[in-house]
Amino acid sequence: MRMRTILQAFEWYLDQNGKHWSNLTDLVPRLKELGLSGLWLPPAFKGASGISDVGYGVYDFYDLGEFDQKGTVPTKYGSKDEYLKLIKVLHNYGVEVYADIVFDHMMGADESEVVKAVQYSFSNRLQPKSDIEEVEVWTKFTFPGRSGKYNDYIWTSKNFSGVDYDQRSHEHAIFEFQGQNWSPEVDDENGNFDYLMGANLDMEVPETVKQLEKWGSWFTELTQIDGFRLDAVKHIDFHYFKDWLKSRDQQIGRKAFVVGEYWANDLGRLINYLDESGNVLDLFDVPLHFNLYQASSSNGLFDMRGIFANTLVATRPDYAVTFVDNHDTQEGQALQSWIEGWFKEQAYSLILLRRSGIPVVFWGDLFGVPTRDTKGVGSGLEMMICLRSKMEIFECSDYFDHPDIVGWTSIVKIDDHSTGLAVILTNATGGSKWMTIGAIEAGKVYIDLLGHRTDKIKLNEEGRAEFPVNDGSVSVWICEEYIDFTSKVFHE
16 A cells, blocks of 8 residues: 655745646646655635635635635636536546645625624633624625525524624624523633634534535535545634544545644643544644754754654654645744745655654645745655655664764555565764665665765675764665666656
8 A cells, every 4th residue: 555645735925826726736746656646636616805815715615616705716726617526526536636625714795793702802702891782793695606506505603602803893803692601612822712713603503514514415425525624623612623523424425534733832732623523634744844844943952853753653653644844834924934945855754764654745845835936846746756655664663862963764665565664764973874774685785865875885794884964965776776766756
């Protein structure tokens, strides 16, 4: 069984030209050849900011780029027909597709309503700052451009528990509606982190739950999607997705791949969410991302022996989705924690060339981010993706015994033949490390897949050798008999 590798098929600063779906469709053959097994697509529904909305400012779940709303028919990424065509082409090439779902909030309401509410502190959402007062809030969604097609439900203040703006006073504050409460089963940052932005969906309201289920059924049937990336799960009742995902599994006819975004550099919070949610989904390994970030930005002072310390992949590997960077960690974003370019190859080796976890490759690392003058990682990343797609990893031995230089060896299977793999990397000065692959590889010659070293390393009778690495670099050593398949398959 080949190793799964997912591409996050977008970045925050993509052109706002409505061509992304069609551009991706043209890329599918090359993505398949590279060895990607699945694509995480950005939110497909119409956002409050129209053509410029990345997709997280949800306006109309049923508008996938079909109706003239918010000043545009297509979304930032294209039309409904182009989206459906992309999914079909990906499926024809045997590539799975995962939809980005945002159930925390809605934005860009069509009409305002007057409601009674209590103002709460931004830093403590359990601490009221006012008595009950009347506020004018944007919470009525009528979707005039869609005129009731697919679903004629009108969303009102009854579906939401709060907002962050009073139209009357023009005050920006957190308002909880009278008679509705923040869910207690959410992250306890700021006292209670149910509220994030916009009109906050209230999962305690049966009609809200019913409408989200109706949409889920419609969307899954229409798209034939293979799974989901769930946005902002720390802000949504921890038990909510159990039933929604159970229904989707029944529709799809198998267990869907599902990963949730719980943004917390705290392993305990992630473990608690998995347990509370019934282990119905995987989570992004945010603590690993921050370990990689520290390793790349601490001038070689980070102790590489602890690169996997307090991470999900080391603790609950069956539920860990690993990543290096994403759209939220990009420069200029609220969660900016961009990993330095010099350390990208090392970081990707740690998630692509090990057995545990499901790695996600970021679009910006593969293709670059032109608006930020950031280039892609380059051929080294492409070759590691390609290698992962062609091998199975079995036995693994770690050599995390030095503060700067660490490595591991594995027995792998390539084209039904067993061979070895040795990876060595550093966040500081280079050097070497004696590592053992196994007697089965005794006498064989290993070379650096990435080409950073031109040495040829011959394993001794024990299948052991001293493997070198350059300053601030990584080398991936494989038997020279298996080097041909790594010829570059991706071209500018």
